[in-house]
Amino acid sequence: MNVKLPFDPIERARELWRHRWGDTAPYDAMATATSIMRVQQRLLADLDAAVAPHGLTFARYEALVLLAFSRQGRLPMSKVGERLMIHPTSATNIVQRLASDGLVERAPNPRDGRGTLACITPVGEQRMEQATAALHAIDFGLAATSDRDRRQLWRLLRTMRQQAGDFAK
Amino acid sequence: MNVKLPFDPIERARELWRHRWGDTAPYDAMATATSIMRVQQRLLADLDAAVAPHGLTFARYEALVLLAFSRQGRLPMSKVGERLMIHPTSATNIVQRLASDGLVERAPNPRDGRGTLACITPVGEQRMEQATAALHAIDFGLAATSDRDRRQLWRLLRTMRQQAGDFAK
């Protein structure tokens, strides 16, 4: 994974694309989409590595933070899936793994007999704080990126998320 | 997956972050990293959906394109893994699936008795062209993004990839 190529493979692909399919082909879009894939892959690897010593994956960490930031430290499973933007069965899966580690507890929803609440435990909060410190220490994988570039990126990505329909406003 | 929230969840997390851990916390980095995750997730879903009618995933499509763009339409397995930036066993896996669909053939490397070459077949090239047309049709999932934003994004991501050590120059 840590092989440094003597050229930018995506830049090269972009040129090949243009020559093969002509200037009408969306080669800028191709290069950008591929870049997002690659940067995310690298980022996730860094984030996962940072929280791994605390017995977490980044996905589980996100679930813990979501609960920690919730009003009573608990949310219905449906909300967990919705806010993490994952499949309901994936939410079940993640919460079950957190529960088996004692970081989360499951309780019936008093407001809805069909529902289940995921509740963060004190141990879970502790673990979340430790993992957060680890992520802060590596600047969430963006230590090499300047403040200016970060903010620019943040604005661009926010526009994209909004256009994709993640949120209204 | 298609639930539109009345607010930007990442923006909200960013504010909570700042209040909870103070202004020294890298909340801009947190928000940016999370945004990359989310945008990638959405993008990959769109790209996978576009190539699915052609019996491909985006990962397999990338492998096909890599071979199609190679000198003789073939590459050693080690190069496949390196260029796609995936684990060697993942390369084996992907090429085997492509081979079982007749899109790729495996051959011993005449230059190195230990090695295996992955070679794209005529059927594979055809399939690649069809999938490419499908991806062109949706502008690689970036139809909603302006040319200007795309180019800006492309430059930022390129810098990040370079800093991460993907390529030299």
Added chain:
DNA sequence: CCAATATCAGGATTACTGATATGT
């Protein structure tokens, strides 16, 4: 003998489909 190439076996994680039990 040591290193490189590639594969296999097996475990872990996540996504998704379809079926199901329960409750509104």
Added chain:
DNA sequence: CACATATCAGTAATCCTGATATTG
């Protein structure tokens, strides 16, 4: 009864860690 909530079973995809056979 129709619908919603959540889980479960099973399938698929990918990543990773060893172990291994073969060759340079």
